[in-house]
Amino acid sequence: MSAIIPGDVKMTTCQSFELLKLARSRFSQREVAEFVGKDTKTIRRWEKGETPCPSLLAPALRELLKKPSSNLLQQDNSFRFIDLFAGIGGIRMGFESHGGECVFTSEWNNFSKKTYTENYGDNHPFVGDIVPFPAENVPEHDILLGGFPCQPFSIAGVSKKNSLGRPHGFECTTQGTLFFDVARIIATKRPKAFLLENVKNLVSHDKGNTFEVILQTLRDELHYDVHYKIIDGRHFTPQHRERIIIVGFREKTDFSWDELQLPVDGPRLGSILHKTDGSEPYLPWDDDRFFDPDKKCVQPKYTLTPKLWDYLQAYAEKHRAAGNGFGFGLAYPDSVTRTLSARYYKDGSEILIWQGVNKRPRRLTPRECARLMGFPDTFRIPVSDTQAYRQFGNSVVMPVMQEVARLMVPHVQRMISEEQERCSFQIKSA
Known part of the structure; x- marks a missing residue:
């Protein structure tokens, strides 16, 4: 039930405005509006100073401030x-x-x-x-x-x-x-x-x-x-x-x-990689998008194509010969990776996962990127891989x-x- 503002009480507009600020530190606009019998647009105009806060509002606000706050901040x-x-x-x-x-x-x-x-x-x-x-x-x-x-x-x-x-x-x-x-x-x-x-x-x-x-x-x-x-x-x-x-x-x-x-001793890469020994948890919101639960392996699309792998090796060798440090970053289960960047979707070169001798490396999956950024497996990834890589590369x-x-x-x-x-x-x- 709303508190109707009495018409026979004289209060200053300034005092009403100060009481309104106190009330809004503890209650939502909707709650204040319902209590004093106004709509939220009116409360908003009072708060912003677009219209004067009525002097007759003060008694109702004082009554509201006696009530337990609905705000978690106060509770x-x-x-x-x-x-x-x-x-x-x-x-x-x-x-x-x-x-x-x-x-x-x-x-x-x-x-x-x-x-x-x-x-x-x-x-x-x-x-x-x-x-x-x-x-x-x-x-x-x-x-x-x-x-x-x-x-x-x-x-x-x-x-x-x-x-x-x-x-x-x-x-x-x-x-x-x-x-x-x-x-x-x-x-x-x-x-x-x-x-x-x-x-x-x-x-x-x-x-x-x-x-x-x-x-x-x-x-x-x-x-x-x-x-x-x-x-x-x-x-x-x-x-x-x-x-x-x-x-x-x-x-x-x-x-x-x-x-x-x-x-001092933080985790290593193996702690966030998909498990191929049968212990990888099944995430219904991911289903088999990143990991095949039946075959117990990362989906093949994350393995670099022969053409891309040859290009990255040639690019790294070119810069190594010139005395530069540019190149791909091969990562192992006991590694700490380079920084994941928003450009990871392009070739994944800063963090390539070793898959064995004479085997092409792979990118991290978006789920592994989420883990690398410290997000729990309950975090959902509703966008494409390209957008997911950008998002985790830009995150904290x-x-x-x-x-x-x-x-x-x-x-x-x-x-x-x-x-x-x-x-x-x-x-x-x-």
């Missing part, structure tokens, strides 16, 4: 986050494992969106391009997550763009400036914390100037307590994959990277995100608890 000290440049949700999965609730997602690639919604559903706002999206329309959240595009800063991306005479870094207007859209949202919504992920080369790009601009923006302009570290995914999966993680907190914290738990090592979330969440929860105490005091004082 079990959880937290809300948004997922920008989400890809297939690797960062999201790491933070969900620590009790987080995703309230907003942005991802422009339709194939990635298909994989994302297949695995996480679409029960919250999902937008494509974040650039034209108004920051004030982003839902309230505690942590902003963003793996902003790395191609303008990666070694391979910079080399390719240099060879083509194209701009890179912040001069790349299509991707390099997306960091400033992250900053725009942080400035508007002021989340309690953020996590940004990018390639290791971000630190050294343009002789360090690019990274300096990022730090100045986050620290000096947005006034966040910022910490960063390069972490190699090989601690958690059999892949050498160094990425920089930048975290920031709205308040000064005692956050320390020294508390990271990084296994999920257990790294899980471990960083483990460090961040207690600080965010403390800030949430302190905010709740302030809210309670304001309610009693209202």
Whole structure:
């Protein structure tokens, strides 16, 4: 039953607006609307300041604030986050494992969106391009997550763009400036914390100037307590994959990277390869797409054709003779692989699986790529192999995100608890 706003109570519009903000930190727009007898569009207009928040709203909001919150954030000290440049949700999965609730997602690639919604559903706002999206329309959240595009800063991306005479870094207007859209949202919504992920080369790009601009923006302009570290995914999966993680907190914290738990001896490639001894689990969502359960072998299409194998060997020999290090990367069960890239679908050359003497090697299957990135076998792959290779090559090592979330969440929860105490005091004082 909705609470009808009494008509004989005099309250200030300012006080109503402050109470509305408190209510929205604990209840959804729909719940507030139902309680005060209005529709969600009206609540949204009040929140955005498009129309004044009625002074007579205050008593109803005070009654609402006396009720138990429906929000997980209030019930079990959880937290809300948004997922920008989400890809297939690797960062999201790491933070969900620590009790987080995703309230907003942005991802422009339709194939990635298909994989994302297949695995996480679409029960919250999902937008494509974040650039034209108004920051004030982003839902309230505690942590902003963003793996902003790395191609303008990666070694391979910079080399390719240099060879083509194209701009890179912040001069790349299509991707390099997306960091400033992250900053725009942080400035508007002021989340309690953020996590940004990018390639290791971000630190050294343009002789360090690019990274300096990022730090100045986050620290000096947005006034966040910022910490960063390069972490190699090989601690958690059999892949050498160094990425920089930048975290920031709205308040000064005692956050320390020294508390990271990084296994010294990480797993080896054999742990993620399809098992041919009969122990490979049957995944009904994969069926026999990647692995033949009857013959107990990887599908033959993943073995390189004679023509491609001859080409890669000749290409490697050509560069070896010239003193270059270019060539394919042959991997064995006890190996730690090279970095999986988004171009893996082309020839698979960076990670070729040895299949025995006088036998042609094979590519990883998309399921093995998922495992190499730390995704569980429950993760579904609804797109073509080409798109799947691109998606996993652009993703994150999920257990790294899980471990960083483990460090961040207690600080965010403390800030949430302190905010709740302030809210309670304001309610009693209202």
